Amino acid sequence: xxxxxNGKSGKQPTINDVxxxxxxxxxxxxxxxxxxxxxxxKTRKAVQQAIETLGFVPNPQARALAFRRxxxxxxxxxxxxxxxxxxFQQGVLDAIKDSDLAMIVRPVDRGSDRxxxxxxTFLEKQRPIGAMLLPPISENDELAALCDELGVRYVRIGSAxxxxxxxxxxxxxxxxxxEAVGKLIDLGHRRIGFVRGPAGFRSAAEREKxxxxxxxxxxxxxxDENFAAGNYRFATGVEAGRKILSQPAPPTAIxxxxxxxxxxxxxxxxxxxIRVPGDLSIIGFDDSPTATHIWPALSTVRWPIREMGMRAxxxxxxxxLGPEAKIAESDSPVLPSTFIERQSVAAPARN
Amino acid sequence: xxxxxNGKSGKQPTINDVxxxxxxxxxxxxxxxxxxxxxxxKTRKAVQQAIETLGFVPNPQARALAFRRxxxxxxxxxxxxxxxxxxFQQGVLDAIKDSDLAMIVRPVDRGSDRxxxxxxTFLEKQRPIGAMLLPPISENDELAALCDELGVRYVRIGSAxxxxxxxxxxxxxxxxxxEAVGKLIDLGHRRIGFVRGPAGFRSAAEREKxxxxxxxxxxxxxxDENFAAGNYRFATGVEAGRKILSQPAPPTAIxxxxxxxxxxxxxxxxxxxIRVPGDLSIIGFDDSPTATHIWPALSTVRWPIREMGMRAxxxxxxxxLGPEAKIAESDSPVLPSTFIERQSVAAPARN
DNA sequence: TTGTAGGCGTTATCAA
DNA sequence: TTGATAACGCCTACAA
Numbered sequence: 168x169x170x171x172x173n174g175k176s177g178k179q180p181t182i183n184d185v186x187x188x189x190x191x192x193x194x195x196x197x198x199x200x201x202x203x204x205x206x207x208x209k210t211r212k213a214v215q216q217a218i219e220t221l222g223f224v225p226n227p228q229a230r231a232l233a234f235r236r237x238x239x240x241x242x243x244x245x246x247x248x249x250x251x252x253x254x255f256q257q258g259v260l261d262a263i264k265d266s267d268l269a270m271i272v273r274p275v276d277r278g279s280d281r282x283x284x285x286x287x288t289f290l291e292k293q294r295p296i297g298a299m300l301l302p303p304i305s306e307n308d309e310l311a312a313l314c315d316e317l318g319v320r321y322v323r324i325g326s327a328x329x330x331x332x333x334x335x336x337x338x339x340x341x342x343x344x345x346e347a348v349g350k351l352i353d354l355g356h357r358r359i360g361f362v363r364g365p366a367g368f369r370s371a372a373e374r375e376k377x378x379x380x381x382x383x384x385x386x387x388x389x390x391d392e393n394f395a396a397g398n399y400r401f402a403t404g405v406e407a408g409r410k411i412l413s414q415p416a417p418p419t420a421i422x423x424x425x426x427x428x429x430x431x432x433x434x435x436x437x438x439x440x441i442r443v444p445g446d447l448s449i450i451g452f453d454d455s456p457t458a459t460h461i462w463p464a465l466s467t468v469r470w471p472i473r474e475m476g477m478r479a480x481x482x483x484x485x486x487x488l489g490p491e492a493k494i495a496e497s498d499s500p501v502l503p504s505t506f507i508e509r510q511s512v513a514a515p516a517r518n
Numbered sequence: 519x520x521x522x523x524n525g526k527s528g529k530q531p532t533i534n535d536v537x538x539x540x541x542x543x544x545x546x547x548x549x550x551x552x553x554x555x556x557x558x559x560k561t562r563k564a565v566q567q568a569i570e571t572l573g574f575v576p577n578p579q580a581r582a583l584a585f586r587r588x589x590x591x592x593x594x595x596x597x598x599x600x601x602x603x604x605x606f607q608q609g610v611l612d613a614i615k616d617s618d619l620a621m622i623v624r625p626v627d628r629g630s631d632r633x634x635x636x637x638x639t640f641l642e643k644q645r646p647i648g649a650m651l652l653p654p655i656s657e658n659d660e661l662a663a664l665c666d667e668l669g670v671r672y673v674r675i676g677s678a679x680x681x682x683x684x685x686x687x688x689x690x691x692x693x694x695x696x697e698a699v700g701k702l703i704d705l706g707h708r709r710i711g712f713v714r715g716p717a718g719f720r721s722a723a724e725r726e727k728x729x730x731x732x733x734x735x736x737x738x739x740x741x742d743e744n745f746a747a748g749n750y751r752f753a754t755g756v757e758a759g760r761k762i763l764s765q766p767a768p769p770t771a772i773x774x775x776x777x778x779x780x781x782x783x784x785x786x787x788x789x790x791x792i793r794v795p796g797d798l799s800i801i802g803f804d805d806s807p808t809a810t811h812i813w814p815a816l817s818t819v820r821w822p823i824r825e826m827g828m829r830a831x832x833x834x835x836x837x838x839l840g841p842e843a844k845i846a847e848s849d850s851p852v853l854p855s856t857f858i859e860r861q862s863v864a865a866p867a868r869n
Numbered sequence: 870t871t872g873t874a875g876g877c878g879t880t881a882t883c884a885a
Numbered sequence: 886t887t888g889a890t891a892a893c894g895c896c897t898a899c900a901a
Contacts, residue, residue, distance in 0.1 A: 181893090181895085182895060183894080192872045192873080193894090194896080196895095197895065197896060197897095198871085201896085207871095224643055225894085225895075226893085226895070227644065228579060228586075228645070228893085228894080228895095229877090229896090230895055230896080232579045232582075232877050232878065232894080232895075233877055233895045233896040235579075249601045249603070249605075250601075252600070252604055253600035257597070267643070269640075272607060272623045273620075274608060274611055288575075291530070292578055293578065294579070401807075401811055431811075434813040437813040456600075456806075457811045459752060460778065460782075460811065460812060461811060461812050462788040462789075462812070463788075532879085533879065542887080544880095545881090546886090549886095549887085556886055557886070561886085577878050580879040581878080581880080582879090582893095583894065583895090584878080584893055586893070
């Protein structure tokens with residue numbers, strides 16, 4: 168019994184239908200699909216023609232089986248912040264839009280002791296071409312090693328270079344925080360508070376370094392009573408605000424390591440009748456929706472997260488995307504962040 | 519040449535390896551994998567044994583090819599709000615955690631005139647078992663029809679019943695808005711403003727109905743000057759606030775159809791020196807992160823979005839999940855929302 | 870440059 | 886209840 172080759176049996180047309188219509192072998196069609204070089208322009212056109220008249224779409228499942236690899240890229244994250252995850256997804260999808268790739272999303276539990284096993288099962292089952300690791304799990308070296316072991320490409324997203332350029336996309340948190348705090352100093356602020364992110368997070372460490380760099384450059388230092396450690400959540404911003412703003416002579420400005428904590432500090436200021444920015448300037452980090460929704464609107468740092476998503480996808484699977492997706496050797500894996508000035512910053516009322 | 523059947527060639531063991539080790543045919547192994555009934559307990563155990571010693575995991579790509587169907591469920595959304603999308607994803611993943619299913623995510627552009635074509639290509643390529651449509655694209659009947667045509671199951675998420683119970687998961691926006699506005703009335707508010715969502719959105723219409731229901735029940739009505747139409751974005755909340763709060767005798771309370779617009783109204787109130795909730799009570803909708811990040815914290819309505827994600831997955835693919843995922847006939851597809859009281863609501867200062 | 874034969878790992882068919 | 890054989894749709898190796 169010959170393979171069914173009619174294109175009208177109600178099913179999707181297959182490579183056989185295309186081959187029959189174009190009068191070539193299915194291998195030739197396969198070559199056209201996969202952009203092989205060894206094809207005469209003439210046959211290529213004939214095959215293209217047949218593909219179009221039939222509306223043929225290669226079956227990804229069959230390709231996946233033959234290639235021993237799924238045309239998927241996986242996004243692994245621990246939900247650092249929804250806006251970021253979604254913006255990143257958007258960037259990835261911008262990059263793979265016209266390709267054969269799809270994205271699967273996998274939230275993971277960074278705290279779980281089964282994390283590595285879960286990831287192994289997931290990667291073995293899905294066999295994605297590559298995986299993108301968002302912070303903070305991107306900082307986990309064991310995960311990267313696991314990807315290597317399983318032959319899954321990976322890219323780690325971070326606040327600083329976490330790996331070599333082929334495996335990393337990052338922002339420049341340290342630099343841009345130094346710049347932001349520098350602006351506070353230029354405005355005349357001398358007593359500047361700092362709310363740190365959670366211990367063990369690279370982003371928290373980088374932002375802290377940037378803060379101290381700026382202070383050191385101006386010959387300033389951070390007093391213990393102007394420092395608080397949070398965990399990037401609103402509630403810890405409130406705690407930080409209560410601690411720092413309860414002093415008789417609180418600082419005239421506070422740099423918070425993310426917007427959510429900055430919102431917490433601002434809300435304490437409102438409670439205490441401290442005017443922002445009149446009495447207190449505040450800077451956050453992330454440019455989250457919160458930054459513009461609170462009052463006054465928050466000066467903050469914008470991560471180019473959508474661009475990072477696009478870059479991550481290109482770093483991972485450039486050859487599956489168009490030629491414009493190619494990344495030059497000279498392209499840095501560091502995508503610069505931007506300081507955004509809004510209403511929460513002003514010169515200090517008095518010296 | 520016989521099929522390679524050694525389990526040690528560095529590759530994953532296949533069904534052949536299992537069959538060889540258990541001394542049965544591969545079809546029998548297949549039956550065990552797929553929980554066929556026509557298997558002696560004895561052979562079943564022998565096969566199980568072999569599966570475990572080999573650490574065999576069925577290859578999803580091969581299954582997908584043979585089944586002509588990918589073990590995927592697709593999440594289609596138009597990014598209504600990141601928190602919601604991510605919470606929904608989380609719910610879906612809760613549901614499919616221990617199954618063979620994975621989730622692919624596909625943001626779409628509701629405005630694009632290629633929307634239907636894009637969706638068709640996507641669904642034909644990926645061949646997911648089912649698709650989940652988030653609002654507002656869930657309201658698009660053509661999309662649902664497309665799913666039907668392609669043999670892809672679907673579930674539509676909405677603010678009200680958009681389809682029959684097998685194709686729908688919804689909240690009860692109308693009721694809960696009526697309840698929330700009822701509370702304002704109980705507190706003594708008589709002049710209550712309303713900021714509507716964008717025209718053409720079912721959620722906006724449902725919330726509007728709920729608002730008018732509550733007013734009607736108390737014999738009140740909405741004055742034109744206390745009404746504004748927004749598009750769910752912060753900026754339109756600001757516009758609405760400017761319009762409604764510029765009157766000589768503005769309302770003592772405003773219901774906003776989502777949190778983002780409520781934040782805009784509150785920010786205008788701050789600008790004008792109108793105290794919230796002293797002079798003006800505000801209620802939002804969504805219980806987004808913004809609701810707790812602004813000052814004062816916003817009374818709002820919480821959508822059970824994570825539960826809806828879980829329910830959507832179960833509605834779609836109950837038979838792939840455990841028996842506990844089964845949905846009874848009597849289970850309503852409506853998951854009730856909850857009114858959350860925070861600091862933005864109080865009794866009016868004077869009558 | 871193109872085609873033939875065979876394999877990827879699973880399920881379906883139908884006979885035993 | 887089980888198994889041999891043929892799909893599923895595409896790709897690789899090798900031959901022409």
